[in-house]
Amino acid sequence: MLRANRITKIFNRQTIIDDLSFSVEPGETVTLMAPSGSGKTTLISVLAGIDPDFSGTVETGTRQQGVVFQDPGLFWYKTVQENIAYPLGLRKIPWCRNMEARCREWMAVTGLAGFEGHYPHEISRGMKQKCAIIRTFLCNPDLVFMDEPFSSMDQASARLIIDHIHALHPHITLVLASHSLNQATGFSDRVFQVTQTPISVFEITTP
Numbered sequence: 001m002l003r004a005n006r007i008t009k010i011f012n013r014q015t016i017i018d019d020l021s022f023s024v025e026p027g028e029t030v031t032l033m034a035p036s037g038s039g040k041t042t043l044i045s046v047l048a049g050i051d052p053d054f055s056g057t058v059e060t061g062t063r064q065q066g067v068v069f070q071d072p073g074l075f076w077y078k079t080v081q082e083n084i085a086y087p088l089g090l091r092k093i094p095w096c097r098n099m100e101a102r103c104r105e106w107m108a109v110t111g112l113a114g115f116e117g118h119y120p121h122e123i124s125r126g127m128k129q130k131c132a133i134i135r136t137f138l139c140n141p142d143l144v145f146m147d148e149p150f151s152s153m154d155q156a157s158a159r160l161i162i163d164h165i166h167a168l169h170p171h172i173t174l175v176l177a178s179h180s181l182n183q184a185t186g187f188s189d190r191v192f193q194v195t196q197t198p199i200s201v202f203e204i205t206t207p
Contacts, residue, residue: 001026002047002143002175007056009039009046016042017054018200022192029162029174029187032202034194040177041070041147043199047175048145062173066141070148072132074120080127081116084135091139099138102168106134109164111157126152133161137168146176155182162187 002024009017016039024030034040045051047058048067074083084103085095093099107113110130120128129152136144150158165172176187192202 001059001061002173003057003059004047005057005059007043007046007054007058009042009051009054011042015198017046018198020056020200020202022202022204024173024175026173027171028189029166029176030190030192031176031178031188032192032194033178033181034197034199036179038194038197039199040179040194044145044147044175044177060143062141062143064139064141065143065145066136066139068129068132068136068144068146068149070151072120072128074128074131076120079117079119080112080123080131083120083131084138087135087139093139102138103134106138106164109160110134124152126157129153130157130161137165140169142169142171143173144175146174148178149176150178151180155186159186 004023005021007017007020008015032040032043042051044067046054048065049058050067075086078086088095088099104113107116110133112127112130112134115123115127129149133149150161165174186207188207191205191207193205195201195203
């Protein structure tokens with residue numbers, strides 16, 4: 001679950017988020033939809049605990065959370081396989097047969113099979129985004145924030161990824177930020193649409 005209570009974020013004397021409160025139930029997939037430049041990435045950073053400089057409170061009550069950033073953030077000197085496995089080493093999660101099988105399955109679903117030995121400069125932007133998604137979900141989170149995760153993918157590829165996430169993690173809570181109405185309505189249980197800036201209230205709809 002996710003509870004945001006009276007969040008206010010000011011940056012360079014400009015109010016980005018103003019007294020915002022909302023909640024997401026366990027197991028829900030919701031999309032925070034707003035135009036580019038309206039503060040979605042800032043809101044995701046606050047909710048995920050990356051940006052602590054705000055007033056109000058955020059409660060998650062989760063065992064493990066993950067973040068898929070808008071910038072995939074791959075190491076240029078590591079291969080696709082090495083980039084995907086990197087967070088596992090940081091969290092001391094062993095690369096066992098089960099993990100290897102899960103990774104192969106993800107690679108097949110995303111169309112990355114055969115690119116394990118490639119470097120970031122050798123693959124497309126969409127493929128880089130897929131790498132970032134895989135490495136997040138291999139760590140088995142129960143809450144994931146995703147900032148424009150499908151901006152460089154077609155709708156069919158994004159649909160396959162969302163379906164695979166729900167098949168592997170049926171009780172996962174997903175919070176996606178997007179500027180695309182098609183993606184928001186296609187993947188979400190609810191859409192939280194920004195109706196004014198600074199972000200202070202959502203118009204909530206059920207697709």
